[in-house]
Structures are given as C-alpha cells and as structure tokens.
Amino acid sequence: MTNAHPIDSSRRDFLRNTAMAALALPLADGSLSAASLPRRMPSSLPIARKTKHIVLVAFAGGVRSKDVIGQKENAPNLHRIAQNGILHPGLRCANVGHYGAALSMFTGNVEALGIRDDGRGVNPTVFEYLRKDAGMSASDFWLSTSNGAQGKLFAYSDHPDYGASFGANVLDGEGIFNVEFKKVLDQFGKPRADGDKEAALLDELNASLDPTALQSLDGGKVDAQHVRRIEKFILDELTGGTTNLTGPGSGDAKAIRVGANILRTFRPRVLGITLQNADIAHGSYNGYVEVIRRNDQEIGKLWDAVQQDPVLKDTTTLLVCPEFGRDKDLNERNGLDHGDGSDELNKVFLVGAGPDFARGKTLKGEGRTVDLCPTVLSLCGQKPNAMVGGKALDGAFA
Secondary structure, three states, X not given: OXXXXXOOHHHXXXXXXXXXXXXXXXXXXXXXXXXXXXXXXXXXXXXXXXXXXXXXXXXXXXXXXXXXXXXXXXXXXXXXXXXXXXXXXXXXXXXXXXXXXXXXXXXXXXXXXXXXXXXXXXXXXXXXXXXXXOOOOHHHEEEEEOOHHHHHHHHOOOOOOOOHHHOOEEEEOOOOOOHHHOOOHHHHOOOOOOOHHHXXXXXXXXOOOOXXXXXXXXXXXXXXXXXXXXXXXXXXXXXXXXXXXXXXXXXXXXXXXXHHHXXXXXXXXXXXXXXXXXXXXXXXXXXXXXXXXXXXXXXXXXXXXHHOOOOOOOOEEEEEEOOOOOOOOOOOOOOOOOOOOOHHHHEEEEEEEOOOEOOOEEOOOOOEHHHHHHHHXXXXXXXXXXXXXXXXXXXXXX
C-alpha cells in the first residue's frame, strides 16, 4: 500500500481488533450497521441487469444546470462522463428546502422538509427497499455525506415497516476520523509502531475512535475477508490524506473521496454520496463556481478509479444530480439565492453512465428528481414499491 510501513504482528492484531469493532458499528439509533442482522434470501428479480454497483451522487446545495451543462469549463469531467452515458438536461424538481429536496431522490417522493429540519423522513429510502424487499445485506449499502448530523438522516426513514433495521451504513466526510470511532484504541492498547510516522498516525486514530463500537462484540466468528477489507479501509483512510483537504468545497471533496474508498474496499451494491457546499452561492457566485469545479474534479477521479478497476469497470453505474437549481439572477451580494420560482430553480440535470445505459444519449421529455429512486431499484432488478411516487427513467437504458 502506498506510503504504508510493513505491518508487524502487533499491528495486525490492532487492525484485526479495530476491524471487528467496525463490523459492529451502531447506527444512529443504536442498531447494528453491518453483518449482525440476519440476511434474507433475495426475492425473484424481474430484469437481469449488468449493473452490480450503483453510486448515486446528490450534487446538493443548489446547482443550476446552466452553470454545469451550459458551462463545460466548469464541469469537464461530468461532460466526459455524459459522453460515455446519458444526459438529461431538464429534470423537474421541487424547491422544498435542501434537505427535503435531496432526500426526495432517495425516497422517490417529494419530501417537504426544510433546510433546518432535523427529523427523519416518513417514506422509506432506496436502501430500505432493497434491504427489506429484495433481502439484500446490510454491508451492501453505504452513505458518505458532507451534511454532518443531518446528512446521516438519509440512511433510513421513520417508516414503521422499514426504518433503522434496514438502513445504510454511514460515514461523514471525515472518513474514519469521526465520532463513530472515537477512542476505540483505548480498549485495545497501542501496538508497537514501525517508526515515528506510523506512531503519529496511530496517535491520530487513537484520538478518533469510539469505545461504544466494542459493546456489540460477542466473541463470535467474523468473516475474515470482510475483516481484511475493513483493515484496508482503515489504512487507506490513515494514509490517503482525506482529512487534510481544506478550502471551499472541502467537505464535499472529503465525502466523494471517502465514497470512492468505500466503493473500492467494500464493493457496495448502492453507495449514496450527499454534497452541500454549493450553497455558498448565497454570498458568492465565484465561490459557488469554485465548488462546482472542485466537485467535478473529485467525481472525475471517482469515475476514473472505477474504470481502472477490473471488477468495477463493467459493473458500476454512476448517477449525478442536484436536488434543485438556483435563481435566474444574482442577488445584491453578487450571489445566487433559491426562491424566485424561475425555470433555473426548478430544473436540474442528470448525468448517468454504466453498463446498462445508452452511450452519448441526451434524454428528452419529462423526468423528475424523484425518478432517481425507482431508477436505482430498476438497476437492481427490483420493481418499485407502491409507495414510490416516481418512475424509472427507462429511456436511459440501452
């Protein structure tokens, strides 16, 4: 592994114990987030798809189509990806607040939740549908978010028939260095490090891990391959520089990088990545454009990593879509709000590419952001639940 020292036996013991703790990470309500729940046999799937892994990027924070689709210099990577897949330049969306509008993509229903709401939605998410209705594993669903505490609410709903038991695993944009892991090293003791650099990394991890992750360990057998994947994830996060990202859009950049790491390490069925830093537009149009460009660069890196991976290359679909746009005209602060009701606010773009999609196709006709959830379900071979309000974008498929 790049920049990593050889791992001695004490280091391996440390990683193995940390990995076991990570396997039992609780969700926000205390329920277990990984392989601790029984796995049901999948239901019969109506359509065989080539897609085995889906990355849904909510390019949230309010992004106008004309600043991305109409300005190639702002998003050369998204244009490149669209040439290898599909572009829908005119999805309709509801201006119901950043949180509710982004959540709508994951539930297939318009969620009337404002920017400051801190409650979960009542409609199940795509993660819950696939875990409960299709019987897929908890380890197949992940969410990487830059939205802080609110971003974790995208993982599952308060619906009485779904909820926490069928939610996604969540990491915020700080990756392994977040409250879910705080102080776990205190429970293990510190292994001997190979040098000052590794010792410093271990000290940083020691300040970042959480002893509550140990409470669910019962001494049972843990899948060795899954442990090795978690070991790799821990080391990649330690040495990858994700937490050193700074400047405008750094939260989004971290969420995308952590998502890319999750994808190559755990090979999830569905990975959600939620962004938010474009909302800097209220006070600065130039700062907003800088966030768009930075996010485009990180999404391009994610796409290239997929294309360079022999397992992911022909099995991964990427979907990128804002939750809503922004006003037609600049405000008095030389920024962009989102309240004028213009077409620029209520219309967004979708870029999608993957083995089941057409190549270089521009979609016409109606489409809505709530169609993202049923499209993901369709890519997984699952018919949408009757509670899903949107419909799959079948025109995107080859």
